Amino acid sequence: MRVSRLGLAGPVVLVALTPFALWANAPKVAGIAWVAFAAMAGAALLGGRTGATTDAGRLVWGYGLASGAMITSAAVFVVPSAIDHHPKFGGFGLALGVLVGFSAHTLGHRATHMDLPFDHTAAELTAHSLAAGAIIGLVYGNMPNLGLLLGLAIVSHKGPAGYAAADRLRRANKPVSVLLFPAAGVGLTAIPAALLKLPSSDPVNAVVFGFAAGVFLHVAMDFLPRCELGGEVYEVAQITDDAHDLLDRLRARAVASTGLGGVAVFAAWLVLRGA
Numbered sequence: 001m002r003v004s005r006l007g008l009a010g011p012v013v014l015v016a017l018t019p020f021a022l023w024a025n026a027p028k029v030a031g032i033a034w035v036a037f038a039a040m041a042g043a044a045l046l047g048g049r050t051g052a053t054t055d056a057g058r059l060v061w062g063y064g065l066a067s068g069a070m071i072t073s074a075a076v077f078v079v080p081s082a083i084d085h086h087p088k089f090g091g092f093g094l095a096l097g098v099l100v101g102f103s104a105h106t107l108g109h110r111a112t113h114m115d116l117p118f119d120h121t122a123a124e125l126t127a128h129s130l131a132a133g134a135i136i137g138l139v140y141g142n143m144p145n146l147g148l149l150l151g152l153a154i155v156s157h158k159g160p161a162g163y164a165a166a167d168r169l170r171r172a173n174k175p176v177s178v179l180l181f182p183a184a185g186v187g188l189t190a191i192p193a194a195l196l197k198l199p200s201s202d203p204v205n206a207v208v209f210g211f212a213a214g215v216f217l218h219v220a221m222d223f224l225p226r227c228e229l230g231g232e233v234y235e236v237a238q239i240t241d242d243a244h245d246l247l248d249r250l251r252a253r254a255v256a257s258t259g260l261g262g263v264a265v266f267a268a269w270l271v272l273r274g275a
Contacts, residue, residue: 006122007177010184011037017191026194029140032151033133033187039155040162040183047166048176060250061257062160063225066153068261070220073153076269077146078139078213085206093207097214104131105222121165122178129158129185132219135212136186137193142205149268154216155186157223225254 014037021030043062082090104127136154140146162183166176198205227250 004175004178004180007175007180010181010188011041014184014187017187021191021194024141024191024195025144026137026141026191028144028146028148028151029137029190029194030187031148032136032140032155033184033190035152036129036133036155036158036186037183040158041180043159043162044166044176044179044183047163048170048179056246056250057253059160059164060225060227060253062163063157063223064254064257065261065264066157066160067220067223067225068258068263069153069156069265070216070223070261071258072262072265073150074213074216074220076265077150078209078216081143082206082208082210082213085202085209087206089203089206090210093210093212094214094217095210096207097211097216098218099214100211101215101218101222105218121168122182125161125165125179125182126185128219129182130189131215133186133189134193135215137190138196138198139209139212140190141194141196142198142208147272149265149272153265154219157219158183158186161223224258225250227251227254 014033018030018034021027021033079090079094082093084090132154136151140151162179165179169176169178198208227247
């Protein structure tokens with residue numbers, strides 16, 4: 001079995017950074033980083049098994065639960081903080097986050113058509129993880145009272161993303177171990193970002209937290225399980241003759257899973273609120 005040196009470098013650096021998170025009194029950031037790593041690495045192991053069969057239904061449930069939880073968490077835990085600092089600047093930050101997230105994703109996709117010396121799938125996931133990690137670290141570093149629920153919901157999509165990427169790499173006969181680097185990517189930027197302190201300015205804080213919420217919302221909407229011909233669900237399922245019938249059934253699961261993801265966050269918030 002081929003092992004990617006780049007992939008192995010990710011968890012090695014994450015191990016080295018973890019003591020700094022504990023030293024900086026940011027154990028939540030370290031915990032979120034390791035949960036993200038375990039989710040993507042574990043799911044990649046399942047998706048990369050030789051002879052493994054892919055299941056579009058499981059992928060839809062995974063993406064749906066994760067995206068529903070992410071949308072709800074960003075709207076409940078980050079948006080109000082931005083608005084509390086300054087309603088207008090918070091709103092502008094939110095809009096900026098959504099637009100920048102869309103722009104980065106759209107323009108970054110062009111790199112997948114370029115002749116790069118490394119795997120396109122791993123590169124796209126790595127960029128995504130590093131950016132998300134930086135925002136998570138900045139938010140938790142400046143709002144230490146935030147609970148783990150937000151961070152865990154934000155990185156919940158790492159599991160289905162790792163599964164789908166590993167399946168794609170396996171079918172292309174490429175080493176799945178390269179995904180260990182993007183799996184560790186959240187921690188690689190979250191821990192250093194947690195050490196940065198924002199200035200005590202309400203407009204600045206409003207823009208930063210609004211931007212974070214906007215990026216999280218964009219990522220969540222990007223991972224909504226769209227059951228369309230040519231999409232990722234279609235690709236993983238390798239659908240042929242009964243494509244339309246199967247996609248129709250998967251659409252119902254997509255709606256149910258996203259709704260359940262949001263309800264799960266609400267239920268967890270009620271429990272933690274009363275604890």
